[in-house]
Amino acid sequence: MSNKNHEADVAFIKALADVLRDNDLTELQVKREYGEDDSLNVRVSRVQPQAPIAAAPVQHSVPVAAPAAAAPAPAAAPADDLPEDPAAHPGAVTSPMVGTVYMQAEPGSPAFISVGSTVKEGDTLLIVEAMKTMNHIPAPRAGTVKRILIEDGAPVEYGAPLVILE
Amino acid sequence: MAWPEGYGRRVLAEVDSTSAEGARIARSLSGPEWILGLKQTAARGRRGRPWVNPAGNFAASLVLRPTEAPEVVALRSFVASLALYDALEAVVGDASGLALKWPNDVLLHGGKLAGILLESAAGHLIIGVGVNLIAAPQAAQVEAGAVPPVSLLAETGKRVLPEALLDALAEAYAVREAAFVTYGFAPIREAWLARAARVGEEIIARTGSNAYRGTFETVDEQGNLVLKTSEARRAISAADVFF
Numbered sequence: 001m002s003n004k005n006h007e008a009d010v011a012f013i014k015a016l017a018d019v020l021r022d023n024d025l026t027e028l029q030v031k032r033e034y035g036e037d038d039s040l041n042v043r044v045s046r047v048q049p050q051a052p053i054a055a056a057p058v059q060h061s062v063p064v065a066a067p068a069a070a071a072p073a074p075a076a077a078p079a080d081d082l083p084e085d086p087a088a089h090p091g092a093v094t095s096p097m098v099g100t101v102y103m104q105a106e107p108g109s110p111a112f113i114s115v116g117s118t119v120k121e122g123d124t125l126l127i128v129e130a131m132k133t134m135n136h137i138p139a140p141r142a143g144t145v146k147r148i149l150i151e152d153g154a155p156v157e158y159g160a161p162l163v164i165l166e
Numbered sequence: 167m168a169w170p171e172g173y174g175r176r177v178l179a180e181v182d183s184t185s186a187e188g189a190r191i192a193r194s195l196s197g198p199e200w201i202l203g204l205k206q207t208a209a210r211g212r213r214g215r216p217w218v219n220p221a222g223n224f225a226a227s228l229v230l231r232p233t234e235a236p237e238v239v240a241l242r243s244f245v246a247s248l249a250l251y252d253a254l255e256a257v258v259g260d261a262s263g264l265a266l267k268w269p270n271d272v273l274l275h276g277g278k279l280a281g282i283l284l285e286s287a288a289g290h291l292i293i294g295v296g297v298n299l300i301a302a303p304q305a306a307q308v309e310a311g312a313v314p315p316v317s318l319l320a321e322t323g324k325r326v327l328p329e330a331l332l333d334a335l336a337e338a339y340a341v342r343e344a345a346f347v348t349y350g351f352a353p354i355r356e357a358w359l360a361r362a363a364r365v366g367e368e369i370i371a372r373t374g375s376n377a378y379r380g381t382f383e384t385v386d387e388q389g390n391l392v393l394k395t396s397e398a399r400r401a402i403s404a405a406d407v408f409f
Contacts, residue, residue, distance in 0.1 A: 130237065133239065155373065
């Protein structure tokens with residue numbers, strides 16, 4: 001992260017947090033392009049409406065061809081528990097294949113999970129269908145469903161984050 | 167005909183669904199197993215659609231414990247439908263009028279003769295196969311626009327017993343499975359495409375959220391339906407296909 005942008009970034013994030021709170025949103029993600037290969041990704045979210053606003057990591061992507069002087073910092077990408085990309089979240093369960101997601105065994109059945117559900121290792125979280133093969137995606141470990149990142153009937157790509165389990 | 171070595175065979179007089187039974191017994195099996203239900207009381211199609219299954223029709227499931235990645239396991243949709251085509255050809259005596267519809271329906275004289283539904287969970291794969299040997303539902307009982315159901319008896323005048331088809335299918339499947347495991351998807355894909363309906367023609371693929379009309383170009387190396395629409399060339403992994 002380059003210092004010259006730091007203050008502006010903080011102000012920007014604060015402004016986003018205000019937008020989030022004033023509009024009673026739970027999550028907001030913005031990408032700003034500063035120039036070629038230089039951008040800022042910010043995601044701010046609130047766990048509950050009453051909870052304090054948590055600012056997600058801020059990360060300037062540093063161009064590979066950047067001058068060496070600018071290089072030492074990229075390791076400063078903050079390592080905390082709210083990575084900007086849900087797929088990188090340690091609790092993310094990702095799709096093992098390309099297909100279509102179903103949240104319940106069949107239409108009309110209850111959904112396998114909802115936010116707040118507790119699951120045991122091996123419990124079915126959802127189904128990904130491809131080639132008329134219904135793949136039950138198991139919970140890789142016991143935990144609580146924190147977020148569901150896909151909608152019933154939506155297409156998913158390989159590696160796409162499906163659920164955050166903590 | 168010889169029952170394939172290494173495959174179990176069980177025939178149940180009555181069962182809720184052979185695939186449900188397969189899921190229940192999967193852990194206790196030491197190898198692949200075919201389960202034939204002479205009568206199914208809770209047969210199911212894709213996404214919970216009812217599958218009418220009077221006695222005399224064929225309902226069987228194969229339980230496997232594949233170790234490949236999920237997208238490779240799913241290619242058994244093609245292995246199974248190709249084997250079913252082979253088996254029907256063997257029991258009927260010729261292949262005239264038979265065709266495959268993406269990803270795994272078997273058609274006879276343009277009507278839906280058989281459906282296959284695969285379910286993968288907890289390390290096992292269950293391939294459920296239903297064939298209208300003696301009776302098919304009325305066209306009004308299936309979704310509007312769907313391929314009309316047909317029965318083998320009505321179309322060919324031949325009465326094939328479920329156990330006879332099981333034997334033919336188990337043998338044909340074992341041959342195709344061995345090819346798949348040894349050589350990969352390529353020979354299965356080639357044989358499947360050679361028997362496919364409507365290649366090069368216009369079809370409609372309805373996915374969970376959209377419907378696409380276009381030319382059915384081919385099935386790609388990942389098993390996707392490749393559809394050339396007016397805007398783009400799309401590879402579709404899950405859809406209902408309408409002609």
